Amino acid sequence: MxxxxxxxxxxxxxxxxxxxxxxxxxxxxxxxxxxxxxxxxxxxxxxxxxxxxxxxxxxxxxxxxxxxxxxxxxxxxxxxxxxxxxxxxxxxxxxxxxxxxxxxxxxxxxxxxxxxxxxxxxxxxxxxxxxxxxxxxxxxxxxxxxxxxxxxxxxxxxxxxxxxxxxxxxxDDRTHDRAAALISHMPHVVATALVNELVTDPERDIATALAAGSWRDMTRVALTDPDRTRAMVEEDDANVSRLLRDVSSRLLAVADALDGAGRDAALARFFAEGDPFRTFKTAQTDILAHAPERIVELPEHGWQTALTDLARRGEHIVRFDTPRTVVVRELSHIG
Amino acid sequence: MxxxxxxxxxxxxxxxxxxxxxxxxxxxxxxxxxxxxxxxxxxxxxxxxxxxxxxxxxxxxxxxxxxxxxxxxxxxxxxxxxxxxxxxxxxxxxxxxxxxxxxxxxxxxxxxxxxxxxxxxxxxxxxxxxxxxxxxxxxxxxxxxxxxxxxxxxxxxxxxxxxxxxxxxxxDDRTHDRAAALISHMPHVVATALVNELVTDPERDIATALAAGSWRDMTRVALTDPDRTRAMVEEDDANVSRLLRDVSSRLLAVADALDGAGRDAALARFFAEGDPFRTFKTAQTDILAHAPERIVELPEHGWQTALTDLARRGEHIVRFDTPRTVVVRELSHIG
The missing domain is CATH 3.40.50.720 (NAD(P)-binding Rossmann-like Domain)
Known part of the structure; x- marks a missing residue:
């Protein structure tokens, strides 16, 4: 093979x-x-x-x-x-x-x-x-x-x-393009928007003076060739557009909460929502070191969906033992 | 002194x-x-x-x-x-x-x-x-x-x-709090929103599998104690709220451009707007190494605005030669 x-x-x-x-x-x-x-x-x-x-x-x-x-x-x-x-x-x-x-x-x-x-x-x-x-x-x-x-x-x-x-x-292609938009293409637009926000601020020299680690990390990808980023975004436009609208709504909801009533409950929800990812990241080094291998036999027909089901459970293929036997480890399952 | x-x-x-x-x-x-x-x-x-x-x-x-x-x-x-x-x-x-x-x-x-x-x-x-x-x-x-x-x-x-x-x-306090909201407090909310977007995605295990450098950098600050972040945001709420609305508008404008007409011009504008910051960052190592020192005498009255004017031009105080003589270097001026 x-x-x-x-x-x-x-x-x-x-x-x-x-x-x-x-x-x-x-x-x-x-x-x-x-x-x-x-x-x-x-x-x-x-x-x-x-x-x-x-x-x-x-x-x-x-x-x-x-x-x-x-x-x-x-x-x-x-x-x-x-x-x-x-x-x-x-x-x-x-x-x-x-x-x-x-x-x-x-x-x-x-x-x-x-x-x-x-x-x-x-x-x-x-x-x-x-x-x-x-x-x-x-x-x-x-x-x-x-x-x-x-x-x-x-x-x-x-x-x-x-x-x-x-x-x-x-x-499948569609699932890939949605996931890639979520973890890469859309965030590139967000980083670019942050840089634009700074550049158009009347106090941009003061803001730049104060910029430290969080700003540097969040805008690093906006420093790469913007034409390359633009091409990447245009090639996945429907997914990026949908995600930008989602993120935009999330930011507006926080702004509304900061400005108005119901603030405590809304902010508590917003800052707790990502906890499963935080828990996963805290454990990730351990998971990489210790997640056991599991052997999966693939069917002759429907191997595509069998393999995609593994991906949906955060199981990564690490090798093939035989042409029909894959060895997987659960490395990206968010509890 | x-x-x-x-x-x-x-x-x-x-x-x-x-x-x-x-x-x-x-x-x-x-x-x-x-x-x-x-x-x-x-x-x-x-x-x-x-x-x-x-x-x-x-x-x-x-x-x-x-x-x-x-x-x-x-x-x-x-x-x-x-x-x-x-x-x-x-x-x-x-x-x-x-x-x-x-x-x-x-x-x-x-x-x-x-x-x-x-x-x-x-x-x-x-x-x-x-x-x-x-x-x-x-x-x-x-x-x-x-x-x-x-x-x-x-x-x-x-x-x-x-x-x-x-x-x-x-x-002054107000200028500080606006700038800190721009380069730190607001971006913390944005990073948190990205993590929330992932956690609520039905394919979150697949997206996590694909997450690489850009995702890691853009969400790092969302992994810190969310209660600490929430307190920081609430303490600067008016500035953070205003900036979240601005960034939200920028993201919606890109989504509209990706979905509709006038796409080329709008995207070209969006991806070029931050160029002054990119140019500054490319030169920053050189600037830090070579920006000359300049000596500024401070007035007895109005020293506060004299010093703030220096900050507005991206000039940083590196030392005092006498109690009324500051030595500055232009280290955060975006051209």
Whole structure:
């Protein structure tokens, strides 16, 4: 099930780091990048760089991982559509999954595709920032449909749990995109709104003088390239919009409580509502150290929903013992 | 101008760390705490611990720094009202300043009072967490009124710039409380709202699995004691409420843009609005290393507004060369 030869499209922060990690795990890694700038460094790192994306496809990798920016996805898929070998499984690392699957299907490559999204990254970019340690302890979301091919799924899972040594959960595209909006895309907008609030304040120099740890942490993601953030938000617009309205209502409810009657009860409720998450975070180090492994046999039919049910209970896949036997640990269950 | 003998009320994280730092700077430090639990450790650290707050007042320190929780302030001030020596200057470290000054005045101690707020802290609490390094590179806000006494102001400024080796800005209470709401109190509510959004999501275990750096940073302050956060928010309620309504409007505007027409222009504006802050942050390390010193002579009358004008231009006081000569550096001016 573990792929032996993997092609990587795009040697930026995410793709470059992945290519290095896969090479370090003993895998044969081929790559193509839209400019040859990273090629000397990548070749020195043991990665075989090819002159065209068609040449990469012609090398018939077991798995081809698209690590290009999402805005280049239609062009990348158009280039691959006619030339990708039937045996090559296609996956990607994009931060939204529904849109990518639509594009893959439009390119006629839907049957070979399994979605993936590694929860790894930082504020840097490009090959010069590539570092296999970026994937240390990473969790990947793998997205499937009801008709996804199990052999192709195993190839992607083998890369993640076998070669990368990472954990994974399996969900459908919609669930992924909702969850990613909640823990990343929407918070990026909130951080940006905080920065805008400061910049437009007449006493912004005084506020900046007073800014300490809480401000720094809450606005860090607003300091990254705002165009990249904007693209990420636009690609998941419906989920982000709904969540912004929810958060906006929560903030207004606190403002109303601070201004008006019923203040004690409303504020007590607001400040207690997140307690299950606080309790989980307090215990998380212990959970990571001690959560036992559990073995789950997967059915031949309905394996997709069986795996998504595991994710819904906060159970992460840590490895496959056999092609139908997954080993899971309950690592993100909020009591 | 530098105080020789300083009393500290409350040996928690902030007060305990300050007491240690002042002792390490060669100052005589006396302390009282509402329980004697920290006394053995504090005495071993060279801090003279007194059995009652009245005994602390009777020791006639040049400066008495109130580091008790804000909710204990009325009781603390009532205990001091009858016994505090006229020569002792009173200050505090509370995160809101208007309310504390009102309480100090109600206790009849207004003429001896200069407000202060060190921008230092972490998620821990109590004497066991005390560490003089908490104040490394800290900036303090010092709050004055039009009739504040200059000699008393110099005593507090001497503790900050001389003994602690810290920077300071001088503002009025209202400006302080507005700025603190912007960079700390309101963001704490926003972080709490994000956690509540996750906890109430039906897919919260999946979202928690995917949560990585951006979520961790944006919700860190929501993991601290929510009762402490609630108290901080309630003490600055009018400013927090106004800012929550502003941020809420900003989030709704983005949601409307994502859902509707005029999307490109609105999103472009939203993601560009904070650019002056991004530019400042990119340059900040350079600014800290290279911003030149500038000498400012203070007038005998109107020194309060002269100092607040410096703060409004992002100029921080780094030391006093003479009692009327401050040395400033422009460290928080957003272009």
């Amino acid at each position: 573990t792929p032996q030869r993997i092609g990587v499209v795009g040697l930026g922060l995410i793709g470059g780091s992945l290519a290095c990690r896969l090479h370090d795990a003993g895998c044969e890694v081929l790559a193509w990048n839209h400019t040859t700038r990273p090629y000397a460094g990548a070749e020195a790192r043991g990665i075989r760089c090819l002159p065209t994306i068609e040449a990469l496809a012609a090398a018939q990798p077991d798995l081809l991982v698209l690590c290009n920016p999402l805005k280049a996805m239609p062009e990348t898929l158009a280039a691959l559509a006619g030339v990708l070998d039937e045996r090559t499984t296609l996956t990607d690392v994009g931060s939204v999954k529904g849109m990518v699957r639509d594009q893959v299907e439009a390119a006629g490559l839907g049957e070979r595709y399994i979605g993936a999204h590694p929860m790894a990254g930082n504020e840097r970019s490009g090959w010069s920032a590539a570092d296999p340690a970026l994937y240390d302890d990473a969790l990947w979301a793998v997205t499937v449909r009801g008709d996804s091919d199990y052999r192709r799924f195993l190839s992607v899972a083998g890369m993640i749990t076998g070669l990368c040594g990472n954990r994974m959960i399996v969900v | 530098t105080p020789q003998r300083i009393g500290v009320v409350g040996l928690g994280l902030i007060g305990g760390s300050l007491a240690c730092r002042l002792h390490d700077a060669g100052c005589e430090v006396l302390a009282w705490n509402h329980t004697t639990r920290p006394y053995a450790g504090a005495e071993a650290r060279g801090i003279r611990c007194l059995p009652t707050i009245e005994a602390l007042a009777a020791a006639q320190p040049d400066l008495l720094v109130l580091c008790n929780p804000l909710k204990a302030m009325p009781e603390t001030l009532a205990a001091l009202a009858g016994v505090l020596d006229e020569r002792t200057t009173l200050t505090d470290v509370g995160s809101v300043k208007g309310m504390v000054r009102d309480q100090v005045e109600a206790a009849g101690l207004g003429e001896r009072y200069i407000g202060a707020h060190p921008m230092a802290g972490n998620e821990r609490s109590g004497w066991s967490a005390a560490d003089p390094a908490l104040y490394d590179d800290a900036l303090w806000a010092v709050t004055v009124r039009g009739d504040s006494d200059y000699r008393r102001f110099l005593s507090v400024a001497g503790m900050i710039t001389g003994l602690c080796g810290n920077r300071m800005i001088v503002v």
